[in-house]
Amino acid sequence: MLNQIQRLSQATEGRYATDEELSFLADYGRSFDLRVQTYQKLQASEALIVQQVQAKMKAMDATLFQSGQEDITNKWKRDTLRTFRYAAAAMLADDPETLRERFLFWFQTIMRAFGAQRSCGVTYTVMQEVVKQHLIPPQANLILPILEVNRRMLGTV
Amino acid sequence: MANLLWSGATAPSHQTLTKLKNPKKHNHYGFKEFFQFDATQGTIVDWNDSQNILTTEDFIIGLVEGLEEEVGDASAATMYTIGCEWGQKDAFFFEKWFEKEFDRGIRQTNLLFLLETWWWPFTAQGWGRWEIDLGERKQGFMFINIFDSAVARTLGDVGKPVCYLYAGLFAGFFTELVRKQLSCIEIQCYSMGETYCKFLLGGQERIDAASFWLNEGATARDIEKRLKSGELR
Numbered sequence: 001m002l003n004q005i006q007r008l009s010q011a012t013e014g015r016y017a018t019d020e021e022l023s024f025l026a027d028y029g030r031s032f033d034l035r036v037q038t039y040q041k042l043q044a045s046e047a048l049i050v051q052q053v054q055a056k057m058k059a060m061d062a063t064l065f066q067s068g069q070e071d072i073t074n075k076w077k078r079d080t081l082r083t084f085r086y087a088a089a090a091m092l093a094d095d096p097e098t099l100r101e102r103f104l105f106w107f108q109t110i111m112r113a114f115g116a117q118r119s120c121g122v123t124y125t126v127m128q129e130v131v132k133q134h135l136i137p138p139q140a141n142l143i144l145p146i147l148e149v150n151r152r153m154l155g156t157v
Numbered sequence: 158m159a160n161l162l163w164s165g166a167t168a169p170s171h172q173t174l175t176k177l178k179n180p181k182k183h184n185h186y187g188f189k190e191f192f193q194f195d196a197t198q199g200t201i202v203d204w205n206d207s208q209n210i211l212t213t214e215d216f217i218i219g220l221v222e223g224l225e226e227e228v229g230d231a232s233a234a235t236m237y238t239i240g241c242e243w244g245q246k247d248a249f250f251f252e253k254w255f256e257k258e259f260d261r262g263i264r265q266t267n268l269l270f271l272l273e274t275w276w277w278p279f280t281a282q283g284w285g286r287w288e289i290d291l292g293e294r295k296q297g298f299m300f301i302n303i304f305d306s307a308v309a310r311t312l313g314d315v316g317k318p319v320c321y322l323y324a325g326l327f328a329g330f331f332t333e334l335v336r337k338q339l340s341c342i343e344i345q346c347y348s349m350g351e352t353y354c355k356f357l358l359g360g361q362e363r364i365d366a367a368s369f370w371l372n373e374g375a376t377a378r379d380i381e382k383r384l385k386s387g388e389l390r
Contacts, residue, residue, distance in 0.1 A: 102187035106277065113269035 001028055001094040028094055031142070038139040039092045042084075045134045050080055052130045057122055064119045080123060083107070083154075087146045096149055104153045111154050121155025124148070169198065170206045181258065186281045205254040205278060214311040221312065221319065233321045240325020247326070248333030251275050263334075275330070283307055284323075298359030298384060301327060306354045309347035318346035320354050327358050340364040345377035362389060 004024050008017060042049075054077070057064050065073045083103075090099035111120050128147045132140050171193045175182065185191055185204050192209065193202045201209040224232040252263050255274060263271055269291065276287050285305035293299055306320050320343050328341040342364045345355035355377045357367050366389050367380050375383075 098187075102190065103184050106184045106186050109273045109277070110270060113267060113273045 003095060003097045031094070034138055035092050035094070035142060038135065038142050039088055041135060041139060042088045042091075042131075042143065046081070046084060049127070049130050049134060050077065050084065053080070053123060053127050056126050056130065060122065060126075064122055067114070067116075076119065076123075080127075083150055084127075087143065087150060091143045091146050096146055099146070099149070100153070104150070108153050117155055117157050121151060124151035124155055169195070169200060169202055169208075171202045171204050176204065183258065186277050188281070191278070191281045203278060203281070205250075207250070207278075209282065217308055217311040221308065236321035237325040237328070240322040240327075241329035241332075242325075243322075244326040244329025244331075245333050246329075248330050251330075285310075293385065296385075296387075298357060298363050300381065301356045301358060303354040303356070306347055309354055312348050314350050315348045317349060318343040318354075319348045320346055320356075323354070324356055327356055331358055342367050342371070344371060344380050351377075357384070 001024075008021060008024075011017075012021065054065075054073070065071060065076055086099055086103050090096050111117060124147050128144055128151070131143060131147065135143070173190070173193050175185070175190055191204050194200075195202070201211065203209055221232070221236070224235060228235055255263050255271070259266070259274075269289070272289055276289075280286055284307050285303045287304070288302040290300040290302075303320070303323060306323060308320050308322060312319050324341040324343050328339055331341075332339045338361070339358055340361050341356050341358045343354060344357050344367055345351045345353075347354050357364065357380065363384060367384070370380050370383065
């Protein structure tokens with residue numbers, strides 16, 4: 001969205017934008033209330049969602065929270081909360097491009113440095129299942145594609 | 158077109174609102190976050206308080222071709238030496254900002270994380286993304302891939318390796334990091350028609366062997382294979 005506005009202002013230098021060029025703003029306007037509702041719902045359910053993701057993952061494979069002998073549960077929680085908040089903000093602003101540029105490209109290299117791709121892959125797959133249970137379908141449709149971007153970027157080797 | 162940001166001496170400090178509010182933020186490599194443009198002073202200061210200048214591809218061509226005209230074949234060695242000195246200086250600069258940002262010493266951290274953190278400002282400045290392969294580190298050598306080398310991308314397909322500045326940068330930085338004399342050679346370059354550049358970093362003996370094989374027409378893959386099987390010449 002922010003990137004699209006920037007591109008629009010560059011493309012329409014010295015002239016008025018066409019209806020077609022403005023259509024993304026109308027789409028955004030129409031989805032705005034739903035985005036705010038979804039954002040608020042994610043904010044209110046954040047702790048529970050992360051807790052449920054953690055419990056599901058632990059039941060699947062407890063070694064996902066271990067790096068060698070070290071218990072990395074707290075680190076996982078910190079990283080997951082941060083990524084979740086960035087995802088919620090990207091959904092609110094309809095701006096996955098900025099999410100990639102300002103966060104995911106960097107975080108991807110850090111997760112790879114720690115060999116955490118498998119853990120990330122499972123985290124953002126399970127998170128999609130858990131989030132779906134907390135939202136009505138139109139809300140889920142806004143956030144799930146962003147969680148899938150997280151999974152693809154952070155969870156693949 | 159201005160596309161490369163050259164980082165240099167320490168300048169006025171980076172004081173954007175984001176940094177003042179959150180000085181320990183680590184994901185600060187977005188263009189508008191990493192650089193602070195001060196139009197009144199005419200300065201571009203990055204997150205680590207290093208002064209940057211915007212340069213064009215013409216600048217890189219001028220640098221490479223001008224040097225070739227001045228010193229002929231010695232230009233490759235000159236660029237490598239410039240890179241070495243830059244890398245050595247940058248190792249000290251990096252040590253300082255890393256400790257300040259992460260509250261721990263560079264030797265008290267995961268090596269791959271440390272190296273990714275070192276390279277991120279270069280990525281933000283336009284030097285290209287990298288990929289580092291530490292698989293053979295215990296054998297005393299390693300490989301670094303650079304995607305979108307600023308030098309190679311600018312010069313295009315000229316049929317020979319051109320990224321001597323990068324090779325020197327890696328040699329200088331890693332020599333300081335491991336406190337052991339290391340050398341580096343580019344064994345595959347975008348300017349040879351390949352899709353990315355590949356560097357070998359190691360002791361002089363291995364680099365000499367790789368250089369010999371390269372002159373004999375070996376590919377990066379041949380060299381990698383020979384080194385992994387323990388061959389030296």
